[in-house]
Amino acid sequence: MKKKIGISAAVLAVCALIFVGYLTFLAPKAQGGQKSVKIEVVIPSKNIDRTFQYKTDRSYVSELLDDKKSDLQAEMEDSQYGKFISGMLGVKADPAKEYFHLKVDGTDATVGVSQLPLENGKIYTFTLTSL
């Protein structure tokens, strides 16, 4: 049993080291200071296409969405992979049929809103998209 615990601890230590390497060299970095960004919400079925411009000191998109809840009415749900958007501007996505697709300057985001850093001048577009 002691041997198994020792091996497990060694494996966890190696994984922790790799994780530190990931955070240091590969993970998206948040930008400090004030940033000017745009949030665009597109809901084709309701003919909604609105753009909001904000200046913010926040680091991640989810934080800005929380701050601007009165404008954007963003509803976020926690999942094992972080937060995902379940509603915007009072429109809730039907999880069986649609989801809010997130793009940054027209390119698909590769991480969720809680990991996506806010960068000066970027446009973050949420489009209600059919599955």
Added chain:
Amino acid sequence: MKQGTPAIRDIALIGVWAALTFGVKLVLAPVIGVELVSLLLAVFTVVAGFGRGIAAALVFTSITVLESAYYGAGDWIVLYYINWPLLTVLTRVFLKKGSGELRAAVLLGLFGLLFDLPSGGIKLVLFGPVYALTYLISGIPFDLAHGASNFITALFLFRPLADRLDRLKSGIWKI
């Protein structure tokens, strides 16, 4: 109780194991990167045989795909149909009934660590190399958690589960 014919017993056994695996998956779903599906399918393959193992993997995957009615369909369905049967093939190749827990832990740990690799291949075909690479890089923390948890659970649970299942196999299942 009168035993059924071998074929009927197999069908029942595979269904029960797939359902058990699915139930355990649901229970552990809130815990990031931790699952016992790999362990349960590997143990079943080792003890009940490759044919029953791959059948259980396919039934389990099909039950899981029904979840898409709630979570939405996606390329993860293809990933599941590749990965879980593949695990039973890897188990058949690398593990035997008497294999030690360290061997099982290494196999299942590597399987967890590289779980998303086929998904990267799918995304490479669908969306191109940049998306596939960024997808794989952003998944590294989850893959590390998955690999480590698979390694540890197999290290502690593979032998006890395989031994008990083997006793059930000869005592009750009569297969």
